Amino acid sequence: MTVAARPVVAALAVVIRKGAVLLVRRRNPPDAGLWGFPGGKVEFGETVEQAAIRELAEETTVAAVPGRAFAAVDAFDHDEAGILKRQFVLIAVRCRWLSGEPVAGDDAMEAAWFPLSALSDGTLETSLGVAEVAARATAEDAG
Template identity: 40%
Template structure:
C-alpha cells in the first residue's frame, strides 16, 4: 500500500454509498485492511477529476457489480486511527451517499468478502466499521422521509 493511505501527509478523501432496495441497504464485509472483515458501505478513494457522487457509484460498480442512482449526500464520516506510538496511521474522510438500486446482483470479490441486504433491525448484530451505525440510521431516516419507490 502506498504512503497515501497509510501514514498520510493529509486526510484521504473517499466516498461510499448506502444503496436501498426494497427497504434494505447493501453492506459488504471488507476484504482488505483497514477494518478487514467488518461490514461497511461499498466505497473507496475519490480519483482526480471525479465528483464525490461519481466516485461512490464507480466504487459500487467495481466492488460489488451493482448500478444505482444517487438520492443525495447522507453525511461525512471521519476515520482516524493511531498506531501504538500515537502517529496517525489512517485518516480518511468519507462522503456517504444514499442511492436507489437500479440493476445488478451484488457479487463478492477481493474488496467485499460477504454481502448482505440488511434491514434497520439487522444492523445491531453486525460487526461494522467505526461510525457506520450512525450513517445507516441517517440513511434509513432519509428513506422513510423521502419514500421514493425504487427505480423511480
C-alpha cells in the same frame, strides 16, 4: 512508516432497498473483516457521486443512481502503538438501486443485503458509524 499529511477523501454508497441495506465485508485495512458500505477513494477529477457509483459497481456489481451526499464520517487508522497512520473523510451518498444482486469483487470479501434491524441488534460486526449513517439515510427517505 510515513504519515500522510492530509486526510484521504472517500465515498460511501448507501443503498437501501425494501428495508435492507447493502454492505460489504472489507478485505483490506482499515476495518478488514468488518461490514460496511461499499466505497473507496475519490479519484482525481471524479465527483463524490461518481466515486460512490464506481466503487459500488467494483465491489458488488450492483448498479444504482446516485442521489445526494448526506453525511460525513471521520475514520482514523492507527498502528499497533496507537500512532495515526492515515485519516479518511468518508462522504456518504444515498444511492437508488437499479439492478443486480451483490457479488463480492475488488477489495470486498463478501457482499450482501441485510435487514436494517441487523445494524442495531449487534449481530453484525460493522465499521464505525454504519448504523448511524443507515438510520440517517432512512430518516431522509421518510422526510
